Amino acid sequence: REYFENYFGTYEKEKIATPLGSGVIIDPEGYIVTNEHVTSVASKLMVSLSDGSQYEAQVISSDPEMDLAVMKVEAGKPLPYVHLGTSRDLMIGETVVALGNPLGFENSVTTGVLSAVNRTITVPGKYGEIKYEGLLQTDALINPGNSGGPLVNIEGELIGINTAIVATAQGIGFAIPVDKVREALVKLFNFQEINKVWLGLQVKEPPGGGVVVEEVEEKSPAQKAGLQAEDVVMALDDRRTADVLEFEKYLLKKNAGDGLTVLVNRKGKEKTFRVTLEKVPIPPVEKLAMEKLGLEVQAFTSEIAQKLGFDWLSGGVLVSGVEAGSPAGEAGIEPGMVIISLGDYKVSSLEEMARLLDRAKGGNRVDVGLAWMDRWGAHRGYARLRAR
Numbered sequence: 001r002e003y004f005e006n007y008f009g010t011y012e013k014e015k016i017a018t019p020l021g022s023g024v025i026i027d028p029e030g031y032i033v034t035n036e037h038v039t040s041v042a043s044k045l046m047v048s049l050s051d052g053s054q055y056e057a058q059v060i061s062s063d064p065e066m067d068l069a070v071m072k073v074e075a076g077k078p079l080p081y082v083h084l085g086t087s088r089d090l091m092i093g094e095t096v097v098a099l100g101n102p103l104g105f106e107n108s109v110t111t112g113v114l115s116a117v118n119r120t121i122t123v124p125g126k127y128g129e130i131k132y133e134g135l136l137q138t139d140a141l142i143n144p145g146n147s148g149g150p151l152v153n154i155e156g157e158l159i160g161i162n163t164a165i166v167a168t169a170q171g172i173g174f175a176i177p178v179d180k181v182r183e184a185l186v187k188l189f190n191f192q193e194i195n196k197v198w199l200g201l202q203v204k205e206p207p208g209g210g211v212v213v214e215e216v217e218e219k220s221p222a223q224k225a226g227l228q229a230e231d232v233v234m235a236l237d238d239r240r241t242a243d244v245l246e247f248e249k250y251l252l253k254k255n256a257g258d259g260l261t262v263l264v265n266r267k268g269k270e271k272t273f274r275v276t277l278e279k280v281p282i283p284p285v286e287k288l289a290m291e292k293l294g295l296e297v298q299a300f301t302s303e304i305a306q307k308l309g310f311d312w313l314s315g316g317v318l319v320s321g322v323e324a325g326s327p328a329g330e331a332g333i334e335p336g337m338v339i340i341s342l343g344d345y346k347v348s349s350l351e352e353m354a355r356l357l358d359r360a361k362g363g364n365r366v367d368v369g370l371a372w373m374d375r376w377g378a379h380r381g382y383a384r385l386r387a388r
Contacts, residue, residue, distance in 0.1 A: 022100030022149030023047065023071065024158060026185075027249065028078035030055075032071040033181065034148030035163055036062045039069045040380070047073050050107050061188040063344045064367065064382065067132070067163055068181060069148075070188045082150055085157030087136065087177035090114055098140040098162055098173070100149025112140030112171070121174060123164055135174040136160045142173030151175040186244050191251035193345050196355060198280045199251065199260070201227065205244040213264075222262075225275040231264040238263075285317075285354035292357055292387040293366065294326020295319055299350055300338055308336065309373050315348030316340045316371065327385040333370065340380070341369030360387040 021038030025031070032047065039045060045057040055073035062069035073079075091114070098110045116137040123132065138151065142162050151160035160175030186205075191197055200220020203211050211233040216223045233241050237260060241247045254260060256279035263272050289295040300318040305311055316338040322329045339347050342356040343366065360366050366385045371378070 021145060021147050022162070024099075024148075024150040024161070025079050025081040026084065026158070028081055030073040030075050030079055031060070031249070032057065032073065033161060033185070034069050034071060035161065036064050036067045036069040038148045039071065040064070045071060047071070048106065049079075059346065060194055061190070061344045061346070062341075063184055063188060066176070066180070066184045068161065068176065068184050068188065070185065082152065082156070082158045084178055084182060085153060085155070085159045087117075087159055087179045090117060090136070090153075090159060090177075092116065095154050096138050096140055096159065097152050097154070098138065098142050098146060098149065098175075099152070100142075100146035100162060102141070102143035102145045104145055108146075110141040112138050115139050115172075117177075119174060121164060132164065132174070132176075134177060134180060135163070136177055138173050138175065139171040140173060141171070142175075146173075182245060186248055188344060189245065189248040189252060191248055191254065192280060193356070195252060195255060196280045196351070197251065197254055197256055197258075198278045199275065201233075203233065203244055203247060209243050211241050211244055211247045221275050221278050225262070225273045227262065227264065227273055227275070228266065231266050231271075233262060233264055234270070235261075235263040237261050280355055282351055282354050283358045285350045285357070288354055288357040290323065292327075292360055292362075293368075293385060294323035294328045294388075295333070296321030296323075296335075297339070297350065297353065309378070310338060310371065312378060313338060313340070313371050315346070317347055317350055317353050327366075327388060328368075328383075331368075331383040331385050333368070333383055334372075337370050337372040339368055340371050341367075343367055357387075362388055 021034060023032040023034035026033050039059050046054055047057045048054045055075055057071040057073045060070040060072050094114050096112055096114050102108050119135045119137045120133045146162045149162045150158050151162055153159050159178050161181055162175045164174040200217035200222035201213055202215035204214045206212055213229050213231040216227055216229055235241060236250050239250055254277055256277055258277050260275045260277055262275055289297045297317050298320045300316045304318060319333060319335050319337045321335055322333055341347055345356060347353045364387045366387050368383045368385060371380050
């Protein structure tokens with residue numbers, strides 16, 4: 001047991017009941033932001049809305065270090081959502097409102113004031129202690145179950161995601177500022193990682209907003225269509241792109257083979273390009289896994305899942321061998337474990353693992369999400385490696 005805890009965090013058996021937590025809808029198409037620790041221990045997630053309707057949710061991506069995750073529900077209709085505000089101009093003493101499900105009491109609202117900004121706290125986490133920096137502090141009551149819920153201003157705009165409390169004190173709660181949330185969402189909404197769709201544009205957001213092409217990848221669909229670095233992207237399929245987050249979020253709708261109309265401003269003149277999206281080129285996973293991590297891997301089929309007792313697990317990649325002295329070997333990863341995520345993204349197949357490993361450069365940190373069985377039962381955890 002101590003061996004596993006050293007590498008994978010707190011020892012914990014698989015839970016049967018879905019943990020209680022909160023979240024906030026940020027898009028009419030059903031994208032929900034919550035805390036990563038709310039989603040990480042559940043094999044199935046159900047979302048209950050304020051009108052009593054319930055939907056099964058899928059985790060799109062997550063960031064354990066930022067403690068943020070994005071889920072999606074398929075409601076079949078546009079959903080009410082909160083507008084993202086800004087945390088740049090917050091004033092100490094202004095009124096704030098915390099919403100969520102504290103201790104399981106649904107749709108609870110508490111009010112308070114913004115007590116401080118740029119707070120730093122340290123809390124227990126999967127990798128040991130996690131240091132949160134730049135947090136908002138409020139005296140609005142935040143209790144277990146509020147995690148992942150919205151902190152809003154009196155205009156109803158999202159200014160933070162509730163994330164932590166001080167258990168030994170009253171009236172001290174913390175939230176991740178919305179500007180930090182927005183930065184994380186750009187990465188968490190990465191359409192290329194999630195949908196395996198290749199456009200071939202690296203974009204940036206200049207001060208004041210907008211989307212500027214920073215780089216066009218060689219032989220990519222974007223290059224074939226004629227897009228160039230320094231083009232300013234104004235619209236995708238006639239939908240205006242105000243910032244990089246809107247750019248990434250819109251492209252999540254697309255699949256390989258779909259067409260995309262890109263309107264750009266190039267040196268003061270508007271130009272329109274028609275791009276045919278392609279599937280992300282996939283390198284051989286066996287070679288990448290061994291070269292970068294020291295792992296032998298194979299497909300995790302339903303038959304293997306049943307045989308090894310992983311019937312509760314949906315998707316992953318099976319570890320079939322570990323090179324002695326490799327990054328994976330030094331971290332304690334063993335044959336029979338199942339890789340369920342790399343970095344912020346779920347791994348459901350060999351193809352997904354190959355795509356993610358291909359982006360890991362030598363010396364880069366790789367956080368590997370794992371599931372394993374032992375005599376105590378079924379577990380989930382993380383190992384932190386350095387790619388070679």
